[in-house]
Amino acid sequence: MALSPAATVAAPGTDDPYPRGRALAAAAEKVIPGGVNSGTRFVGEPYGFADAQGPRITDVDGHTYLDYHAAFGAILLGHNAEPVNRAVTEAIGRVDLTGLGVTPIEVELAERVSSVIPSVESMIATMSGSEATAQAIRLSRAVTGRQHVIKFQGGFHGWHDAVARNVISTRERAYGTDPLSRGILPEAIASTLIAEFNDLSSVQALFDEHDDQIACIILEPIPHNVGALLPTTEFVNGLRELCSRTGTVLIFDEVITGFRHALGGFQEVLGVTPDLTTFGKGMANGHPIGGLGGRRELMDHFDGRTGDVLMAGTFNGHPLACAAALATIDHLAENPDFYTRTHALGERMRTGLDAIIAELGISAYTSGFGGVFNVYFTPRQPSGYRDLLDNDNAAYVAFHREMTQRGHLMLPMALKRNHVSGAHTADDVEQTLAAAHEVLGLMAGDGRLVRS
Numbered sequence: 001m002a003l004s005p006a007a008t009v010a011a012p013g014t015d016d017p018y019p020r021g022r023a024l025a026a027a028a029e030k031v032i033p034g035g036v037n038s039g040t041r042f043v044g045e046p047y048g049f050a051d052a053q054g055p056r057i058t059d060v061d062g063h064t065y066l067d068y069h070a071a072f073g074a075i076l077l078g079h080n081a082e083p084v085n086r087a088v089t090e091a092i093g094r095v096d097l098t099g100l101g102v103t104p105i106e107v108e109l110a111e112r113v114s115s116v117i118p119s120v121e122s123m124i125a126t127m128s129g130s131e132a133t134a135q136a137i138r139l140s141r142a143v144t145g146r147q148h149v150i151k152f153q154g155g156f157h158g159w160h161d162a163v164a165r166n167v168i169s170t171r172e173r174a175y176g177t178d179p180l181s182r183g184i185l186p187e188a189i190a191s192t193l194i195a196e197f198n199d200l201s202s203v204q205a206l207f208d209e210h211d212d213q214i215a216c217i218i219l220e221p222i223p224h225n226v227g228a229l230l231p232t233t234e235f236v237n238g239l240r241e242l243c244s245r246t247g248t249v250l251i252f253d254e255v256i257t258g259f260r261h262a263l264g265g266f267q268e269v270l271g272v273t274p275d276l277t278t279f280g281k282g283m284a285n286g287h288p289i290g291g292l293g294g295r296r297e298l299m300d301h302f303d304g305r306t307g308d309v310l311m312a313g314t315f316n317g318h319p320l321a322c323a324a325a326l327a328t329i330d331h332l333a334e335n336p337d338f339y340t341r342t343h344a345l346g347e348r349m350r351t352g353l354d355a356i357i358a359e360l361g362i363s364a365y366t367s368g369f370g371g372v373f374n375v376y377f378t379p380r381q382p383s384g385y386r387d388l389l390d391n392d393n394a395a396y397v398a399f400h401r402e403m404t405q406r407g408h409l410m411l412p413m414a415l416k417r418n419h420v421s422g423a424h425t426a427d428d429v430e431q432t433l434a435a436a437h438e439v440l441g442l443m444a445g446d447g448r449l450v451r452s
Contacts, residue, residue: 020060021047043412046404052079054423057409065409066428068418072411073224073256073372076282077331077338078423084285087327091320099314106317109326113293116263116329119252119277120293124302125317129255129280130158132290133218135311136276137162139292139301140216140249142309148210150217152197154385154415156225157218157253157278161188168226168415171389197229197384200238207246216249216276217242221266224256226388226415227374228367236272243275249298255280255290260419261370262339263332287324338422342371345420345429349373352433356440363450364440371420375399377449388415395448399439406435 016022025047028035036042046059055078057067067079077084095103106125114120126132137149149162153175157163164180166173175194193210196202197219207214217239223229243250251274257266258279267273275298280290293299302311332338350366350373357364357375365381367374376382377392377399393414401412408431410418420429443449 017063018045018047018059018061021045024048024060040413046409054078054080055421055425055428063407065404065407066424066432067409068420068432069409069411069416070419070421071286072281073260073417073419074281074286075419075421076260077285077328078421079286081285081328081331081423083331084287084324084327087323088287088320091323095319097315097318103317103319103322105319105322105326109317109322109329112326112329113279113291116333117258117265117277117279117293118267119273119275119295121296122299123291123293124299124311125322126280126290126292126313127288127315127318127321128158129253129278129290130160131313132255132278132280132292133157133163133251133253134160135292135302135309136249136251136278136294137216137218139276139298139309140251142301143298144215144247144249146213146215146248147191148206148213148215149192150195150203150206150214151192152219152223152385153194154197154226154229154388155218155220155223155253157220157255161185162192163218165189165192166194174385174389196386197223198232198235199384200235200242203239203242207242212246214246214248216251218251218253220253220256221270221272222257222261222369222372223385224372224417226385227376227382227417228369228372229382229384229388230367230369231270232383233270236270240272240274249276250274251276251278253278256282259283259329259332260372263329263336266369283328284321284324285328287321289318289321289325339370342420342422342424345424345426346371346373348426348429349420349433352429353436356433356437360440360444360449361451362440362444363452368417371424372417373420374415374417379450391415392450395443398443398448399436402439402442403432403435406439408432408435 025035048060050060051058056064058064110123113123153166156167161184166178169178179189193206254265254277260282262268276294278292301307301309350368353366365376377395378390382388396414397412400410403410
């Protein structure tokens, strides 16, 4: 599937297919730092979007793409899914925002989430995943009286100081001090310790070094921020046993995996129950909401009357976001074939890409789970971040960019995964595989890919 013809002609004297997009980006830069409201959104063409329906998104110049970026995974059912839009529309005109007490829909959402996610006995609604992980770490420190947090190299848990370090690090900075931003207190950076995913010994070494000072371990059960590193059973069971034995809080950051891979999150798939779970993104099919849930005795520390941990947020539990989340979760519960379909399409994408890689004889490996897929350009199948240090990031970006140029939107940024939504079809996947065959063939032919 190639780009659809542009809805506008190129600028006079040029063959620019993105005149409106470039103009919009220029206008944005005058009033928004960098021209975008989140630092990773600017990637060049396509610059801006005007419409999104089902599995497709259309830019301001009229080019239409099959959307596999899916707003970093927030689009789960497909763009503008009718059940979600209907629920939000019906909620408009009722209660909007009260700033005190609680609304029926907030209670209904908490009841629904508690009924489907194994670890959740009680929950709070936030406006984003970053807020949820910040509260989870604060709560862990409060209940344990300990200082240190363990996260894994490559894991992303939001923008706040406690975890804004050692995400997609270079070889020189990986596992060392690699903050994402200036302005973070050195003490905050030093209080977060870095381990290797799927390496239980690296976690145990940190416990040995910081005896009785580990408040929590936070991890993406599948580190989707760096594609899709799949956890071993030994690793996740070992983390659960270690935390139970030491009184450390185990936090599953399911902001990406939650609701996408199973109604009960990836913890349902693993059969491992964390102490706290954060969620967001796909739970409301793109509407702004996040949440934190867990054991009641932990969550009760947020009780404003008797608790000792502050929970505040004017827009927490916003009725429209709650309506969107309820509609999304109810749709998933009422249509269990959603997971059958998206998992099958994801598996077809991965096996199809495997066949292309084998045919071309290139050094690359697919990975993923359910509807998530990506291609690593590495000499071996990665299991942890150390393996990703050998990824050909330039090839990764080029593959995604050239797929986008052919009408298959994939974020042109190293190690970002791709998502199949509930609106994609088998024909969409076959068109994407045909484009991938063309792109990878061209990249192999001109020497941009290593032969296996």
